[in-house]
Amino acid sequence: MNQIADQRVVLSSRPKGVPRAEHFSIEECIIEGPKSGQVLIKNEYWSIDPAMRGWANDAPNYLPPVELGAPMRSFAVGRVVESHHGDYQAGDIVTGMFNWQTYTVCDASVIDRKVDDGDLPNSLALGVLGLNGVTAYFGLLDICDPQEGETVVVSTAAGSVGSVVGQIAKIKGCRTVGITSSNEKAQMCVEQFGYDAVIRYTHDNVADKIRQYCPNGVDCYFDNTCGPISDAVMTHLAMGARITICGTASLTDWDPLPIGPRNHRQLLVARARLQGFLVLDHRERYHEAFAQLATWVREGSLTYREHILDGIDKAPAAIQMLYDGTNTGKLLVRVPD
């Protein structure tokens, strides 16, 4: 195919903070077919991730901001339609940064992974067997380094990363305490994800509950919020606590930085470690995590939940759902054929 009729969702204006529906528009366009070294991919699912807020904003980040008028940057899973690269052939299922496009033409180097778990749904390659899963895996095991019998606290405990963190911590013999919003999610945390205790930050005094549920202090804290919830957890750290900063969902803006209590004294007294974590740094070891996560899924010791929005017209309003807390599982947009 030399020219392909494509649909894309582009960033049409620059958000300050959370990107919302009005910052995007849907366009029809014609794209050039793949050249030597390139592949043509028909996307099946787009992944909706908190990181997209950072990509859409014009602020220092680990990737340059998405340009206005360009398709929104997004992880996706799709099927190779046409390949001009020896490593791939038509029919392969692949994941990578394919953006909010129905069809993507890209260099083969853009592909992160050829999905070979044919017995499992392709969509899992964006969730529990994708970056969410490896984020939980390395962010918990490498940065927090939980030991058997320790207490692990997880914010956004029912989320696509947090739910995996909690379950891996249980597999490793830890006691787990999840922090989430609604009663529905709290129930999910206990019944599906096996948390030993759950705190609803919308109803509970988080600091009081942390003291109640973590009588020996918090050994590990996997944080996706970095706001008042974290402040509450910080009041009850165990000696030598390790904290992974995986996301900053509570900081709705960071220019200027929001203010909060200075936590240095708490870190000093507990000789605790607060460390920023980006899963992309661990690329070399993804294969190790994918293999282990798939094994746990097949064994039934690792479960997941998906929240699938049907159709590309649902994409513009999808990112804000993560911040409004209205999704009830790994958020995906299904891209129709």
Next chain:
Amino acid sequence: MNQIADQRVVLSSRPKGVPRAEHFSIEECIIEGPKSGQVLIKNEYWSIDPAMRGWANDAPNYLPPVELGAPMRSFAVGRVVESHHGDYQAGDIVTGMFNWQTYTVCDASVIDRKVDDGDLPNSLALGVLGLNGVTAYFGLLDICDPQEGETVVVSTAAGSVGSVVGQIAKIKGCRTVGITSSNEKAQMCVEQFGYDAVIRYTHDNVADKIRQYCPNGVDCYFDNTCGPISDAVMTHLAMGARITICGTASLTDWDPLPIGPRNHRQLLVARARLQGFLVLDHRERYHEAFAQLATWVREGSLTYREHILDGIDKAPAAIQMLYDGTNTGKLLVRVPD
């Protein structure tokens, strides 16, 4: 000796924040001589350290607060006068938590170290060859883990810990940038302690100067302040930066915690590590540090400055000098015979 006429400086009222002269009083008293397993020590110098603020305040800390009416807790160096313990004999020079007393009777276990650097002044056992030295040694080498060619930033750069940190970083082949207050201290930083660049937080825009002096970002930051100076350093972290929280001099009160910019986003973007450090955790390895530091002092690659107050009546107002920045070297009180 069964009874000894002693002088002591006691904590007479509870400070909120920095302990000042009015919180102490000087008392004469009679103490019982040493029993079996105990030693009698005539103190030569009391050490004045920022940690004393924490000990005097009634707030969570790594040691219980000093009781009202008790002699102020303090590190000291002294000479054994009488020993009822096999490890020590009259004439030994020893360091430990001997408190603000002229004579101290204590269990031998209270002694931290028998000083065997007879060729060097005894007072150094409270500074560059004491806890200040080992704090710099482990806080820099173990927590920051500086690599040759990296940029190391030190707050309270001319202080008794900071000056040693800066010099060890130079010995390890790093570029060093010190942050201090006065012109006099800035000059000391460059001329005596070998810093490559100095920032005076009282005159300079610290963030601007950090960008100027650390063009590739801050790889290591040894922090004794945890306030606005740290905020400025945090704006320009290098990828994978390591930060040692050694002291919190800028937080004059921590109940409630003062507020400041939330630094999580900066830590996340740089995948940086912020870690609380207490030298007492490294006791088992002090001997390694003392030996290396003494070697560097004898070689002349590690220099020091002392600021000695003469007489115990100078003790009550001594701690506040650390926070007012009026000392010009390791602050000590000489205890007359």
